[in-house]
Amino acid sequence: MLSPRGRFHFHGDPIGLPLRHDRQMQTWTGPRDQGARHQSEVNFPPARCLFSDNAVLPTSLPRCSMSGKTASCYCGQLRIEVQGEPLGIGICHCLACQQRTGSVFAALASFSAPYAVVGTATEFVRTGDHGSQFRFRFCPVCGSTVFHTEEGEDSRVSVAVGAFADPTFPPPRVSVYEHRRHAWVNLPAAMARYDTDPA
Template sequence: MTTRHASCSCGQIRVTCEGDPVRISMCHCLACQQRTGSVFGVQARFKREHVTLGGETSTFVRTGDSGGRSTFHFCPTCGSTVWWEFDAAPELIAVAYGAFADPSLPPPTVSVYEERQHPWTVMPTLDVEHIH
C-alpha cells in the first residue's frame, strides 16, 4: 500500500495518507483561486480512515457556490492550507495537492467550475501508459 506524506511550508502540520486517493481534482472556482493565489486549486481526496493528521491548525469555514460548507485547516505559523473537510462528505479529507511536494502523485482526472477557468489553463492529457 502506498503511503504519502504532506505538510505545510514550515513542517508544523503533517498529514499521512494510506492508499490511493478517491479522487484528484482541479477546481477553478473563484474562492479556490483566492485561497491558493493561483488560477485553480488541486486536491486529493482520501477516505478519512486512511488519513493521519498531526500539528496545530487554524480553521476557516467557507460556504461554497453550491451552498455546501467546507472547513479549511491551515498552519498558524506559515499560513499554508494543507487539508479540509466537507460538511456534505464527512467521510473524506481533501489534501492540497501541492502539500505532498511529490511529482509522482497521479494527475487530476476531474475538473470543476470550468465556467470560471482561465482560458489558457488546460486539464492534463492523461497518458495512462506512463502514469505510475
C-alpha cells in the same frame, strides 16, 4: 472543489458572507461542532509519526517510518497522513479556490479515513454553492493550506496535491468551474470538464 466524498462539490464563487473570528484555542476531540465559527486555531493531538526516517524535519519533530502518504505545510508544522489510493483527483477553477490558494486553480485529492493529523491548524469555514460547509485547515506559521473536510462528513478528507511535494503524484482526472479557468491554462484533452457543479 473536490468533496471529501471523492466526487466534486463546488464551493463556488465568493458570496460575501460576513466572517466571525474566534481566536480561542481548541483541542481536537472528534467531529467538529456545527457552530458558526469561521476562523479558529485547533491543536491536534500527538499522533503516530508521519515522516520517513530520511525526511528533513525541524528538530522538534520526531522521526519514524510511515506506511501512508504524508502532506505537510511548507514549514512542516502541520501534517496529515492518508492511507490508500486517492478516491478522486481534480482541479477547481472557481474564484473562491483561486483566492484561497493564491493560484489560478486548486488541485485536490480526496482520501478515505482513517487519516492522522499532527500540528496546529487555523481553520476557515466556507459555505459552498449548495449550502454545504467546508472546513479548511492551514498552518498558522507559514500559511500553507493543507487539507479540508466537509462538515458532518467525517469519513473523507481532501488534501492539497501540492502539500505532498511529490511531482510523481497522479494527475487530475476532472476539471471543474471551467468557465472561470484562465484562458492560458491548457489541460489534457481527455480530462473530464464541467462549467460549474456537475452534481
